[in-house]
Amino acid sequence: MPRSLVAADWGTTNFRLFLFDDSGQVIARQTANIGLKNLGVLTFEQALHSVLKDDFSGLEQLPFLLAGMVGSRQGWIEAPYVACPAGLDTIADGIVSAPSERLNVSIVPGLFAETPGTGLLNVMRGEETQILGIMQSDSADGFMVLPGTHSKWALIRDGRIQSFSTHMTGEMFQVLRAHSILGLLMAHDAADETAFLKGVERGMYNRAFLSVIFSVRTEALFNNIPPQQLSAYLSGLLIGAEVIAELERHGHCPVRLVGDGALVNLYEKALSYAGFKDVTRIDGSAAAEAGLWALHQQRSCA
């Protein structure tokens, strides 16, 4: 089968490499520990060469297309943010070439948007490619929700990414767990659904964020929540706060929930608790593959 494209989702932590045939099927996949924070002394080009082995050997003549933080100011080369509303066309137009001695490397730009009515700016890198991938088969109006360190809620209307917002939910959980007084009383974390949903409820209905999180401490002091359930309670508080903010802005839109594993399970529970009826789970890696291929096609046709 003719090989036509090597593409990667290259972020701060993760690196996923894909080899496409000329019909757009992925015929090989590989991951590697060369996220931006793990590059060490390697240049981006050296790091990329280091993973071109096995199924990926002898492909130096193919085009390479990279998405994610590799296109940030701290990446290989900056691919400037494209403004929302955005679609496959404007994002493909923003693709830039990366300097390379031996490879033909292109980098997908990120997106920026102003959260409507707030003056707040938002940025994403990598998620735009996943969203485009999903939109190739489903461009209905609604939310695309990508939970994570910095969760993204993108609003799709008329086949375009109209705007999006960012919630620092994952990072907030990590810093409070590891570095604040709230982590001190936690022990032997268990995935307790009752504690999680109690957190979701309080996070949704008590909007004084800096105050409501202190209840992690007081619920422990008064033995209302045992130590092993406190982290589930905290994650509920945070995800509840995230969900209510978007619900208030945009109502119960259909939601496509992108990703997999335990985190997406939690978001499913929280969205259900919050009354979202139309929630569809979508595999994050398949979304990235479809987006990279769509951008490559769009660029080749243009």
Add this chain to the structure above:
Amino acid sequence: MPRSLVAADWGTTNFRLFLFDDSGQVIARQTANIGLKNLGVLTFEQALHSVLKDDFSGLEQLPFLLAGMVGSRQGWIEAPYVACPAGLDTIADGIVSAPSERLNVSIVPGLFAETPGTGLLNVMRGEETQILGIMQSDSADGFMVLPGTHSKWALIRDGRIQSFSTHMTGEMFQVLRAHSILGLLMAHDAADETAFLKGVERGMYNRAFLSVIFSVRTEALFNNIPPQQLSAYLSGLLIGAEVIAELERHGHCPVRLVGDGALVNLYEKALSYAGFKDVTRIDGSAAAEAGLWALHQQRSCA
């Protein structure tokens, strides 16, 4: 002048020791680096003995009265929380004796309260003594606000502490500054009023806390706020979120703002921005002294 009481505000970080004459005047003061987190291998009794020198030598026969985290479960002995509404009488009733071979040591209890309408529990230790101290000369209705690592907003009505809430504003600033992506772009922090007030405004009018804080990053990425002003902007976001939560619950009550230095200046600016007209600054150390003396008197009379 006859000496009548040795008293201390003994917290996690700070330790302030006071010597009272029999009219309630403080005739000597001392600080020491024996906050709970700095005790090392010393017992509480050993630590207290270590500071009984100079003006405080030869006082072992006097009563000792201690307030603050020294009365917590991790303290000398636990003085169980007293329920709100609370006043000088019920707090004095909650004073407990600490085990000591050579000293007559009593410890002031903390307070607990349920934030009205939320089911959220709150606790304080040490602040109740400052509040009681202020109420000796001014028990008008309104807020007593004690900014800090865990800010307290106590609601005074009919001469009693009716309820209070906690905001983890100071700790949130520290963990985000030191351990999150938001701190990465900060440099050479300056106390910039414009950036601070921009933060206050956005913290008040954008209630999606986990989302609005991400603007620290995007304002930097788009060069809207220079690196040295980002920490002022973040502190504005946090204090704005704290102020709006209390304003929504209780309106523009009169505020007594307890403490000193740069932090209280920031709260004054934020309260003014939020439309609070009746704001009085009160010295935190003087409040602690007055509260300790009032508790001693109440207990001696009972």
